[in-house]
Amino acid sequence: MAESLLTQRVDAIRRLARRGAAAALGKVVAKTRAEDLAAAMMHLHPPEQRLVFGQVREDSVAAVVLASVDPQDFTHLIKDLPVDRLAVLLAAMDPDDQTDALEHLDEETRAAVLQRIHGEEREQVEELMGYRPDTAGGIMSPLAFRLSEDCTCRDAIAAVQEVSDHEQIYYIYVENEVHQLVGVVSLRNLLTHAPSTTLNEIMIRDVISVTPQTDQEEVARIAGRYGMLAVPVVDEQRSLLGIVTVDDVIDVIREEAAEDMLLMAGVSEQETPNLTRTQAVLQRVPWLMITLGGGLLISEVIRRFNGVLSSDLILAGFIPIVMGMEGNVGIQSATLTVRNLATGRLEGRAGSTVIAEMGTGLSMGVLFGVLIGTYCMVRYQDYHVAAAVAIAVVTGMTCAALVGTAVPLTMKRLGIDPAIATGPFVTTAMDGVGLTIYLSIASLLLGGR
Amino acid sequence: MAESLLTQRVDAIRRLARRGAAAALGKVVAKTRAEDLAAAMMHLHPPEQRLVFGQVREDSVAAVVLASVDPQDFTHLIKDLPVDRLAVLLAAMDPDDQTDALEHLDEETRAAVLQRIHGEEREQVEELMGYRPDTAGGIMSPLAFRLSEDCTCRDAIAAVQEVSDHEQIYYIYVENEVHQLVGVVSLRNLLTHAPSTTLNEIMIRDVISVTPQTDQEEVARIAGRYGMLAVPVVDEQRSLLGIVTVDDVIDVIREEAAEDMLLMAGVSEQETPNLTRTQAVLQRVPWLMITLGGGLLISEVIRRFNGVLSSDLILAGFIPIVMGMEGNVGIQSATLTVRNLATGRLEGRAGSTVIAEMGTGLSMGVLFGVLIGTYCMVRYQDYHVAAAVAIAVVTGMTCAALVGTAVPLTMKRLGIDPAIATGPFVTTAMDGVGLTIYLSIASLLLGGR
Structure with a gap:
């Protein structure tokens, strides 16, 4: 419908x-x-x-x-x-x-x-x-249609006819005498060979399979890559435990995408419109607590720089832009890294990715540092603030790209979901670092005035 | 592998x-x-x-x-x-x-x-x-296996045997004499009926189909919901144009998820690690330009409040926390809305969703307004700033929840991808609104000092 x-x-x-x-x-x-x-x-x-x-x-x-x-x-x-x-x-x-x-x-x-x-x-x-x-074991169905390798096509067809209407046959899995999975045959293949042919003669021997412990994301990747309607799950003895069917693969892909997206925004994955107000609030509060804690620390940082802030009030006006630009670059880098980790693109090239992203951050930093610095000079004729903003943007954007790339890579290596890296935790940390850089440079330049 | x-x-x-x-x-x-x-x-x-x-x-x-x-x-x-x-x-x-x-x-x-x-x-x-x-037309394959409704199971099996090995048969589509799609039969059904039975007698008549103009996301949703291995595409005369197969459905789901995620972070969807530095920079700069423009406007806003800022320097220290908290709430609301729009959960309940989210925003606003206000009093004994921060957080979080929910809903209605709503555009707009509220309230309260 x-x-x-x-x-x-x-x-x-x-x-x-x-x-x-x-x-x-x-x-x-x-x-x-x-x-x-x-x-x-x-x-x-x-x-x-x-x-x-x-x-x-x-x-x-x-x-x-x-x-x-x-x-x-x-x-x-x-x-x-x-x-x-x-x-x-x-x-x-x-x-x-x-x-x-x-x-x-x-x-x-x-x-x-x-x-x-x-x-x-x-x-x-x-x-x-x-x-x-x-895992594959957790989402598999034990209803895999299996036949012995010496079964003929005629007998196989008879067996197919006897299966209950309820069960869908994706492929016919072929087992040897010790019940190891040794091949796979499509339903259509049964029809295109002489009735006396055995499955052994027509089966594809190079069967792609997973173990029950295989992560569901990996199962989905395999099913997608080879266009499989069902992925067989085998144990260490290669006996067939069940199959993960393509409809479950679709569910997995949807689930994982939703999970990543919500984690990135700092929302628990369970939230749906039918939650009560209190539940909805309680699920989001922990993330905001992180922002709160970080924000209070940042307010202390700013407090320490009150001297320089009061000596040049234009400085305060550029706090949001410095934070915003750096936060953006950090989120861009982190999202790309999370994305490329999910598709497997970064396998074995972590180092070069960090360096490449830092290069991108630096280039953007120079571009925007010059832009904002120039604006500052034209608008306020304040060369010290202009220099402080420009240097802070260059340094901060490069740092943000580094943090945004390195944190998800590190998390992945530690076995933590890297999507968390783009959430409030890292965003807040980047805000703090960026602001500290900005105000430190400003007080170095303006301190003497 | x-x-x-x-x-x-x-x-x-x-x-x-x-x-x-x-x-x-x-x-x-x-x-x-x-x-x-x-x-x-x-x-x-x-x-x-x-x-x-x-x-x-x-x-x-x-x-x-x-x-x-x-x-x-x-x-x-x-x-x-x-x-x-x-x-x-x-x-x-x-x-x-x-x-x-x-x-x-x-x-x-x-x-x-x-x-x-x-x-x-x-x-x-x-x-x-x-x-x-x-669209369905853009991703369909014209290779749909089709037979006439008066074809017998015997003839159908013979036809299946003659198909080239290259082509995979997902279902057998049944057409009437004017080539309208009237039914569907599974390969296994052919085997479980007498050879002289016609397809007309055994086909499922209630065929789920889409038109070539159907959005690919909708096709993916239909395939997933009904567990279909292929979705038939028909024109207005109900003639079968082709099928969208499940492997393409998987691609669509992955693509759309990636697109949403990258859009949300302000990165163009094409970016992969093989881009040159210049390409990578150029693809991200437009989004940063939005942040830049917004940030410059915000700096003007702050400039206008220089009077109140210089009279109470503690005010400046809470700018990042006010912006950060509100930004977070906005992104949470926007992400949830984008997510629930994608799964179809919000169909026909836009109004109640906006109100519910505003309620959540208000509740969180009161909670965090009290927390930050109390901190402000305890830490600085500054009741005016405490009141300004508290009121700003309550108002700002409610607004952020409103904007975060209403913007993607509106975009969806206008036919724009709602994922853009969580990107730099809306985040920056929310920063500006939040800050204006904060400083306005502060100058109202502190203006007389």
């Missing part, structure tokens, strides 16, 4: 929900796809969400809705759901969605739901839950 | 390239996948890139390399390539990659290459090039 159609449907749902017109609402819900219902949820308030969800008649549809909504909406939807019903809906999900759903439950509910899942399925789920959520 | 292995391979390639060991380089290149060669390119300098590319023996491999590299690297690779060779390589590409490649050529080369493409293929390419690059 296109976005505009979805908006209309959401409006209709919302109107009906407000009027409490359950029967009419049920009709609209019945003719809406599960994926659209899930998409509609994010435009509805929690009570509306539950009202709509209550109108979903088929378990299979309700399961898809639950599996497709954002974690935030998921929590709202299941709030009043009895554990038995929850267990039924989870049982109707694919194993990887099931695991995700379980991970979003509080501990008590999770244990209660797990108790209601039996035998093999429970073992499977518990095994999947053992992997970290941001 | 995992990232660590790729790094090793890149190191080997680089060493061999430096030594000019062409024969050894040729061997390494021959045993590396085309996609890995493309990935390796971004770690190599342009001369190394061309040396490696020259060692690729098979046209099909060279075509995949060219189709997979970034636009930047593409330009480096084809720099010295004769037009005839380029035409041969482009002919070996999928039509959608061919179109992309042509769009990255300068006009002269493009015309020369197009002249070397003949007949139907040229028509196809020219038609594809008629669509805007960021």
